[in-house]
Amino acid sequence: MNALSKLTATILAVASFTIASPARALDKPTGDVILTVRGPDLKNANAGDTAQFDRDMLQALEKRTGAMETPWTSGKVEFSGPLLRAVLSAAGAHGQKLKIIALNDYSAEIPYEDATKLDTMLALTMNGKDMSVRDKGPLFLVYPFDLDPSLFNEKYFARSVWQIKEIEVSE
Amino acid sequence: MIKQARHNGDVIRRASKTTVVLQVFSVALLLGLAFMAVDIVKRYSTLQDGIRENALWSVYQFDREARRLHELVHLYLAQGPQSGIAVKTLTTRYDILYSRMNILEQANFERQFVLNPEIGQRIAAIQDTVYGIVAPFDALAAGKDVAKEQLLEVDGKLETLLGATEDLVIFTNNWVSTNRAEKRSGLMTLQVQTVVLVGLLVACVFFLIFNLRRQLRSVRRAGLDLEAMATELNESYLAAEAGNRAKSQFMATMGHEVRTPLNAILGTAELLELQTLPQGMLAGVQTIRRSGNALLELINEILDYAKIEHGNVDVEMRPVGVRALAESTIEMVRDRASENGNLLELALPDNFTMPVILSDPTRLRQITLNLLSNAIKFTKDGVVTLRIAELVTSGPGCLRVEVSDTGIGIDNASIDKLFQPFSQVDSSISRKYGGTGLGLTICKQIVEAMDGRIGVESVRGKGSTFWFEIPVKPARIEESEDHGMHDAQAAVALKTLHILLVEDNAVNQQVAAGFLRHLGQNVKIANDGFEAISAFENDKFDLILMDMQMPNLDGIEATRRIRALPDGQAVSIIAMTANASEDDRRLCHEAGMTGFETKPVTMPKLRDIIARTEQIVDPGQMASVKAAPPERDSEFDTLYEQRRAELIEALGEEGFNELLDSFFEDAREIILKLRSTASPKDQQTIDHLLHAMKGAAASVGLGEIAATAQAFRSGDFSPGRLEELEHLLDAQKHRLAA
CATH class of the missing domain: 1.20.120 (Four Helix Bundle (Hemerythrin (Met), subunit A))
Incomplete structure (x- = not known):
């Protein structure tokens, strides 16, 4: 896929989402909250001014599946999970920067475009199995290394946060 | 200059070598760099x-x-x-x-x-x-x-x-x-x-750039040097050419200078021969004449060569009767052939498909004569054959002339040198046989000027065959000059003309006047142009023989002035000169001269001139001669009759009879002498006696005797021939007495 068509597809996807999901509050999570999205002005906040997601809510969002190699796994591994932009859209977030925070308080700041322009996903499963904390779970920010090999470098490795618990959106 | 050029060449060669080395080195370095690049790429891929x-x-x-x-x-x-x-x-x-x-x-x-x-x-x-x-x-x-x-x-x-x-x-x-x-x-x-x-x-x-720059500089310098060298060479060439031209000019001048006194010598000798001389003296005179002729031939050759070297071989195309040319040419060397004891043979085809061709008769004769003279010179007691054949192939016709001899021959190594100027087979040849060594070069030049080719086949000791081939075109027979006529004309008695001889040289005057008087002509002498004009004004002449170079007033100017006189149009004026260039001809023609004759003056030439003038003065007589050329027998009779008539007219009947008697007395003496010098080896004496008889016979108009005597001069004089001559004399004596 060349850059232009990819961009067009992304724009279309974003557009369709905005049209398909008008500002409506998120349902309250019924299971364990595994992800909290914070932001200055979340349109779809469901817990105070944050949006909280359980596993089922995330599973329901637009997702992608990709098989790829990463520096932290051996051999080709299949990741599957909601697209980051789907999650952000579900939360009604908008901004310039994203701060991805892990369980161990490791965090990485990534530009918002990484969500909109790249098919970045919040992987829920690895090789079809849910990821435990011991296996970098519950959420793992996976860049589309399979679609764009040029992403395979230290810059994106540092952004590939696992054991994610929170996403902070800022301007 | 050459040293400089060689130095430049060395520099360029050295620079080239360095460049090559540097190129090789650069290639090696580039290879090293390539290897290194590969290494870097490898390391990067590990990265x-x-x-x-x-x-x-x-x-x-x-x-x-x-x-x-x-x-x-x-x-x-x-x-x-x-x-x-x-x-x-x-x-x-x-x-x-x-x-x-x-x-x-x-x-x-x-x-x-x-x-x-x-x-x-x-x-x-x-x-x-x-x-x-x-x-x-x-x-x-x-x-x-x-x-x-x-x-x-x-x-x-x-x-x-x-x-x-x-x-x-x-x-x-x-x-x-x-x-x-x-x-x-x-x-x-x-x-x-x-x-x-x-x-x-x-x-x-x-270094490469530096070296290339150096090389370029050297090349440029070399180019400049070469240019300078070329200019210098050109200058040297022009100088050499000028020198050469000066040499040729000198040769021409010298030749001319030598020819003039030689004419006098030859003419005097010929005149002397016609007189009755004591025997020893006659032989001497003959030697003078023969040596003089040889010398003249040499000078002519040198002059010819000088002219040819100058680049002008004049070829004048005229209709030529091949057979007549061959016959007359071979006649010209018959004397010399018999002197060397050689048999001369003429081999002609029975029928020529082109009996008359368009060519230069003078040049053809010159080449053929040269080849024949060489053949005769280098052959002793052998056979020299002149063979003429037509090579009619599909293209234009070709005339092949071959001169074969059974002489000394030439080895293969020397053949190449033959056609080079001034070269003879070896120095001993020139010592033994003489000659300029220019003859064949001249022949080659002329043949090439006629688009032909010349060559030789020879075996040392067996003989040689020189040949030349020239492309020819057939000509209409009417245009042909019958060279055979000359001999016949020679015998025709001439009408007496009133002739003005304009000549500054006393000896030449004497010779020419002697000849003319001998030819029965009325001669008046002028020493220069002015005298000629005043003589013409006071008298009426049929013919003026005009020398070209004279003090006070030269021939050209004198002719112009005479032509400008009221009666000056009709008279025939013939230029007599040793300068035979085209320019001279043109000058003469422009000045209004009727004709042009080259010196030396000979009897046949004068006879020819007089005959031609006669034709103009009295066309009827010559026309009759031309219209019906007499047969050989009756020709002699006619000759005798004419001569007799003339002599009787001049001396009276008694005088003529006395003359006849004295002739037969002289002839008898000659016959006796011929018999006493029985040894055929004493060629010179025999020749002298026969020549004397010929001269005497001709002077009284006995053409047949003169011809026979002349014919016997070539080849061995056998007792059979002596008898034949005796019979002929007796027969004539009886006929005339009857």
């Missing part, structure tokens, strides 16, 4: 492979997680449930440590890091500890109670783990630093190598 997880970071993270877990466990133990630490937090911390352990085990660190045995050992030890404490945490996660002792044990193990992880952090840091330093130094080496190579290459290119 690409090395886009992996940062080992130090992972180890550090692991250490941090281990510390946090230890802290948490410690706090939990110290304060118990009051610490406010949820069990979930505890297990999550363990899970995180566990995941970190996985990273350490599975992540793609650098190959050397993974393969390092010490690191492997350390990680294995750590792994044992981490996995060794999994049970209590699993139990906690499952919501079971865990004994405090068990947690204390975990705490103790974590304490040990911390020591190990810290060591691993330090070790890894050291390893990474060392590794980086090593890599950097490797890269440094590569860089240095590349820089050196590039430096060398740059130096090489610089």
